[in-house]
Amino acid sequence: MSPWRRAARRFARNRGAMAGAVIVAALVVVALVGPLLTPDPLAQPDPVRLQDRPPSAAHWLGTDPFSRDVLSRTVNAARVSLGVGLGAALLAMTLGAGVGLAAGLAGPRTDQLLMRGVDVAMAMPRIFFLLAVFAVWRGAPAAAVLVLIAATGWFQTSRIVRAVVLSLRESDFVAAARALGERGPGIARRHLLPHLAAPLIVSASLDVGNIILLEAGLSYLGLGVRPPAPTWGNMIMDGKDVLLSAPWIALAPGIALVLTVVAFNLAGDGLRDALDPRAAA
Amino acid sequence: MLRFLARRLLFAAVSVAAVVLFTFLLVHLAPGEPMLGSAEGARVAPAVLARQRALFGLDRPLPEQLARYAANLLHGRLGQSFVLHRPVADVIGAALGPTLLLGGVALLVSLLVGVAVGAAQAARPRSATDTLLGVGTLVLYSVPVFWLGLMLLLVFGQALHWLPVAGMTDPAIHDALSPLGRVVDVARHLVLPAASLALVQAAAFARFQRSTLLESLGGEFIRAARAKGLPERWVLLRHALRGALAPTLTLAGLSVPYFLAGSVLVESIFGWPGLGRVTYDAIFARDYNVIVGTALVAGVLVALGNLLADLAVAAADPRVRLDR
Numbered sequence: 001m002s003p004w005r006r007a008a009r010r011f012a013r014n015r016g017a018m019a020g021a022v023i024v025a026a027l028v029v030v031a032l033v034g035p036l037l038t039p040d041p042l043a044q045p046d047p048v049r050l051q052d053r054p055p056s057a058a059h060w061l062g063t064d065p066f067s068r069d070v071l072s073r074t075v076n077a078a079r080v081s082l083g084v085g086l087g088a089a090l091l092a093m094t095l096g097a098g099v100g101l102a103a104g105l106a107g108p109r110t111d112q113l114l115m116r117g118v119d120v121a122m123a124m125p126r127i128f129f130l131l132a133v134f135a136v137w138r139g140a141p142a143a144a145v146l147v148l149i150a151a152t153g154w155f156q157t158s159r160i161v162r163a164v165v166l167s168l169r170e171s172d173f174v175a176a177a178r179a180l181g182e183r184g185p186g187i188a189r190r191h192l193l194p195h196l197a198a199p200l201i202v203s204a205s206l207d208v209g210n211i212i213l214l215e216a217g218l219s220y221l222g223l224g225v226r227p228p229a230p231t232w233g234n235m236i237m238d239g240k241d242v243l244l245s246a247p248w249i250a251l252a253p254g255i256a257l258v259l260t261v262v263a264f265n266l267a268g269d270g271l272r273d274a275l276d277p278r279a280a281a
Numbered sequence: 282m283l284r285f286l287a288r289r290l291l292f293a294a295v296s297v298a299a300v301v302l303f304t305f306l307l308v309h310l311a312p313g314e315p316m317l318g319s320a321e322g323a324r325v326a327p328a329v330l331a332r333q334r335a336l337f338g339l340d341r342p343l344p345e346q347l348a349r350y351a352a353n354l355l356h357g358r359l360g361q362s363f364v365l366h367r368p369v370a371d372v373i374g375a376a377l378g379p380t381l382l383l384g385g386v387a388l389l390v391s392l393l394v395g396v397a398v399g400a401a402q403a404a405r406p407r408s409a410t411d412t413l414l415g416v417g418t419l420v421l422y423s424v425p426v427f428w429l430g431l432m433l434l435l436v437f438g439q440a441l442h443w444l445p446v447a448g449m450t451d452p453a454i455h456d457a458l459s460p461l462g463r464v465v466d467v468a469r470h471l472v473l474p475a476a477s478l479a480l481v482q483a484a485a486f487a488r489f490q491r492s493t494l495l496e497s498l499g500g501e502f503i504r505a506a507r508a509k510g511l512p513e514r515w516v517l518l519r520h521a522l523r524g525a526l527a528p529t530l531t532l533a534g535l536s537v538p539y540f541l542a543g544s545v546l547v548e549s550i551f552g553w554p555g556l557g558r559v560t561y562d563a564i565f566a567r568d569y570n571v572i573v574g575t576a577l578v579a580g581v582l583v584a585l586g587n588l589l590a591d592l593a594v595a596a597a598d599p600r601v602r603l604d605r
Contacts (some may be wrong), residue, residue, distance in 0.1 A: 123296035123587065124303070125579040127542035128560070132572050133307050135564035209423060216425050217546055221561065233425075240431055240550070244439045254428040261423035269419075 007198075010274040017270020023263035031082045034075035041076040041230045044068055052246040062248040064238050066228070073230035074252045080219075080231045081260060084146045085212040091150035093204040096157025097196060101188045103158065104165025115162065118155045126152045127214070134218060139226030145218070149211055160199055165192055198275040206268035209261040216257055232257045289591065293584035300580035304573050305350060309343055337363060337570075350573070359577070360570035364563075369574040372559055377578070379449055380555030383548070384540040386471060387478035392533050394479070395486025396526070402487070403494035404517055414487070421484035427546040430477035434550060437473060445470050447552040474551040478543045482536060490529050497525040527594045534590020537583045 011017050035041075044050075050067035053059065061070040103114040129152060134140055140148075168174060168191075177187050218224040219233030227234050232253035239249030334340045338349060353360060359369035398418065402411045421429075438446035445451060449470050450463070458466060497503070498521045506516045544557030552558075556575060563571035 119292070120296045120299050123293070123580070123584055124300045125538040125541055125576070125583050127538065127545070128300075128576040128579045129304060129307065131545065131560065131564055132304050132576060135572060136308055136567060136569075213423075213425050217427060217542065220425070220427050220546065221549075221564065223564070236425075236428055236431065243431060243435045247435065250428070250431060254425070254432070257428065258420065258424050261425075262420055265419060265423055 007274040011270050014270045014273060016266045017274070020263045020266025020268075020270060023259065024267055027078060027082060027260055027263065030075060031078040034078065038072035038075050039069055041068060041073040042228050052242055052249070054246070055248060061252045062246065064235070064249045065242060065246075066238070068228075070235075070249060070252050073235055074232070074256050077230040077232045077235060077253060078256065078260075080142055080225055080229075081212050081215060081257070084142060084149065084215045085208045085260075085264070087146045088150040088153065088211045088215075089204045089207045091147065092154040092207065093157055093200050095150060096154035096203075097161050097193075097200055099154065100158040100161025101165055101192065101196075104162045104169060105184045105188060111162075115159075118158055121152075122155045127217075130214075130218060131221075131223065134223035138223075140224060142225050145215060145224045149214060153207065153211070157200070157203055160203060161196055164196055164199060168192060168195060202268070202272045202275055205264070205271050209264040209268065212257070212261055212264070289588050293581075293588065296584055297577065297580040301354065301573060301577050302347075304576040305347060306343075308569050308572055309346065333363075337361070339569075354577075359574040362563075362568055362571050364566040364568045365571075369570050372571060373556065373574055373578055376554060376556045376559045379553055380544055380548070380557060382467075383471065383474055383478070383553055383555060384537075384544060387475045387482065387543075388533065388536065388540060390475065391479040391481075391483035391486055392529075394483040396490050396522075396529060398483070398487035399490025399494060399529075400517065400522060402491045403498065403521075404513075406495060411491075415491075418484040418487045421480055422488060424481060426477055426481050426543045427550060429481060430474065430547045430550045433473050433477055444472050446473060449554055470551075470553075474547045474553050477547050477550075478540060481543070482539060485536075485539075486529060486532065489532055490525065493525040493528050494521055497521045500524070523597070526597050530593045530597060531590045534586045534588075534593070537586030538579070541579050541582065 011021075044067045047067045050059075050063045052065055053063045053067075055062045059069050059071065061074065064070055064073070099114055099118070103111045106114075130148060133148060134145075137144070174187060174191055177191050182190070215224060216231070216233035216236075219231040220237050222234060222237060225231050225234075235253035236250045239246065239251075239253075243250060331340070338346055341349075350360065357370070359373070361367070362369055362372055365372060398414055402414050405411055434446050437443045450466050451470075455463060455466055494517075498517075500521075502524075503516060503521055506520045507513075511520075541557070544553075544555055545560050546557070547553070548555045548557035549561045556578065559571065560575045562568075563575065
């Protein structure tokens with residue numbers, strides 16, 4: 001049995017991990033299909049009489065201070081959270097893998113330069129950067145939020161990748177590939193990447209939840225994706241002044257956030273336990 | 282030891298300089314105008330705007346602005362706030378104490394609670410206690426800190442009226458209180474914001490502590506300790522935990538950025554007069570000098586956290602030598 005199939009079997013036996021994976025799949029479906037079925041999340045049908053109304057047959061999760069439908073906004077906001085979470089995690093993984101491979105395979109001077117740079121980058125408070133950028137760049141598109149979160153989030157991955165590359169660089173199969181005339185990029189792709197797949201998948205999957213929380217924090221401050229486009233973060237901001245009289249406005253996106261992040265963390269924990277049996281407790 | 286300190290301080294200085302450089306460049310290069318945060322869309326006469334820009338040197342070429350900022354910085358000056366019309370150093374200085382109090386208490390509480398919960402889980406892996414605490418820490422670890430803060434505010438402040446929800450003191454009575462009464466007053470105001478920050482991070486520490494402790498319990502020295510007939514509690518606390526504490530202390534040092542980020546969100550919810558609040562206000566006012574200044578202080582705090590963690594690890598683990 002191949003190691004991948006064995007890992008898949010371990011994952012399938014782990015109830016928490018499977019629950020996480022099922023919820024993630026359901027959330028992806030909701031994010032893709034939901035916006036087609038719900039009313040316009042920006043519509044303000046009756047700004048006076050529909051302000052802060054509790055859940056009803058017409059508005060299942062009530063309405064917000066701008067008389068917009070909370071359910072529709074919660075469903076539409078899933079696209080931002082999942083898109084930024086998954087996209088930024090993938091991009092950060094790619095960047096980290098690229099730099100880690102370059103540092104591990106290049107000469108000692110390049111290696112030193114890259115890794116000292118990563119040391120400095122890791123000592124910087126990421127959130128203050130993002131705050132500074134988005135404070136000035138109001139209404140940045142979701143793609144910019146994704147790219148900037150990824151650009152400030154690959155440092156740890158590059159260290160992991162470099163460590164694996166250093167441990168494999170002197171191994172016989174790499175020496176054999178070199179003897180057959182293969183060069184750095186070919187060795188990286190054909191011989192090293194298969195060994196890096198497991199740690200990369202684990203670190204990226206555990207990163208998704210944190211990125212979703214980071215994006216939510218930014219949009220709670222009104223930064224990043226521009227209101228009135230719905231995000232879970234800015235929906236909670238909309239509801240924070242009427243917490244006591246209309247708690248459903250902040251509750252719906254908050255519960256959606258917790259559920260999403262719990263699901264990704266369950267699946268991520270499961271992937272780690274399945275792919276790295278030594279780390280499993 | 283001294284060489285270690287010197288090297289780490291040099292590294293810290295380099296990273297702080299990098300923070301300042303990058304934040305400065307990002308703020309000035311990103312699209313957008315300074316000083317127009319709240320007046321966005323409002324009509325400001327071009328002449329007024331130009332005069333303001335000239336006053337703060339914002340009409341000069343970027344390299345010149347950067348050089349001037351760096352020169353000021355070397356003299357200990359962080360520039361002038363565009364909005365508050367006070368030196369940035371004063372603004373930040375006044376806010377530093379409350380943030381260190383809030384963050385310090387939250388860090389200490391989360392570390393104690395996290396290590397205790399992680400140890401309780403690792404003592405009986407796969408037991409009902411372990412599973413229950415595991416679910417609890419997983420959920421708390423996944424909660425956005427600002428949402429947790431709002432929920433605590435809703436329940437314990439607005440619904441039950443147990444605790445105050447705004448500011449650091451009660452302005453109506455604080456000055457009339459005895460010294461002990463003042464401490465109690467601040468402590469009561471501290472509970473909810475500190476709990477918001479601490480609960481989430483305690484869950485992170487607990488998850489981490491559980492796995493390092495389980496790894497450490499698999500070691501040869503644990504078998505030896507058990508073979509000597511030592512009671513299990515002694516084995517867990519004196520032998521396993523001692524070795525497993527070092528990674529958690531390192532993580533605690535690395536968690537400073539988390540507390541700083543959390544303070545931006547939590548301080549604005551509870552009206553805590555700290556660095557996070559200053560950052561939050563500066564963002565909305567596009568107060569460039571204050572934004573760069575807070576990033577600078579954040580960089581210093583992060584570097585200090587890393588340094589303290591290294592020293593704590595060396596103190597906890599006699600195998601670690603700092604003079605390598």
